[in-house]
Amino acid sequence: MSLLQELQARSGHQCELCGSKENLSIYEVPPISTGGVDGSLLGCNTCIDQINNPESVSSNHWRCLNDSMWSEFRAVKVVAWRMLHRLKKDGWSQDLLDMMYLDDEELRFAEASGDHLDESEKVIHKDVNGTVLQAGDNVVLIKDLKVKGSSMVAKQGTAVRRISLDPENPKYIEGKVGGTQIVIITDYVKRMAEKE
Structure with a gap:
């Protein structure tokens, strides 16, 4: 089904x-x-x-x-x-x-969506271009990133789909790269347009 x-x-x-x-x-x-x-x-x-x-x-x-x-x-x-x-x-x-x-x-x-917070209390996540990121967005890495605690390197251009946002830190998002859930700093991502 x-x-x-x-x-x-x-x-x-x-x-x-x-x-x-x-x-x-x-x-x-x-x-x-x-x-x-x-x-x-x-x-x-x-x-x-x-x-x-x-x-x-x-x-x-x-x-x-x-x-x-x-x-x-x-x-x-x-x-x-x-x-x-x-x-x-x-x-x-x-x-x-x-x-x-x-x-x-x-x-x-x-x-997790932040809908319960007043605008002044919300933690706003922005990509490298200043575009506001939402939970569930797709982003692309703009540089190679070494994944802490592993030998894996997430390559520039890798798409990270359906990100989640750290509710306390506006610089941190999470997403899966190669099947591994990782924390990514927002300075190293660009939001993908809907059609990408």
């Missing part, structure tokens, strides 16, 4: 956030370490577009979180928590957050 089929079966062929049955696709919740069923949800275009483009968020659309925040599935709960934090300026979302429960592992996953 494919990931799409598993998510369709789990969700009853509807968006796991708002319940829409139109234009559904897989949304892998960043930062993606495992992906798969536990790290993904089935979402409609409207929900996925607004998750990916915070400036386009329509508060009324997300009143659906009143139901989806109680999902038994980690990916759905995490996205609900993140979106409720983005909408904190609207009183109703804070009321829902006050009722919501995530276990420690789910909370760490949810906080």
Whole structure:
């Protein structure tokens, strides 16, 4: 069974956030370490577009979180928590957050995006050109890097896909190079355009 089929079966062929049955696709919740069923949800275009483009968020659309925040599935709960934090300026979302429960592992996953922080508190990661990096972005190494604790050298031009961000240090990101998870300094990477 494919990931799409598993998510369709789990969700009853509807968006796991708002319940829409139109234009559904897989949304892998960043930062993606495992992906798969536990790290993904089935979402409609409207929900996925607004998750990916915070400036386009329509508060009324997300009143659906009143139901989806109680999902038994980690990916759905995490996205609900993140979106409720983005909408904190609207009183109703804070009321829902006050009722919501995530276990420690789910909370760490949810906080990885930084959506719960005020703009002044967020740790901003930027590549060598000053482009802001997001969890799940793809980057390319701009110079050869010796990997600490091993004889491996990550070569210039190597693509590192689906990075995760260090929540405390704006200079550190993590990603897999040659199957090995490594920490990379942001001064040595360039964000890849979507089509690369």
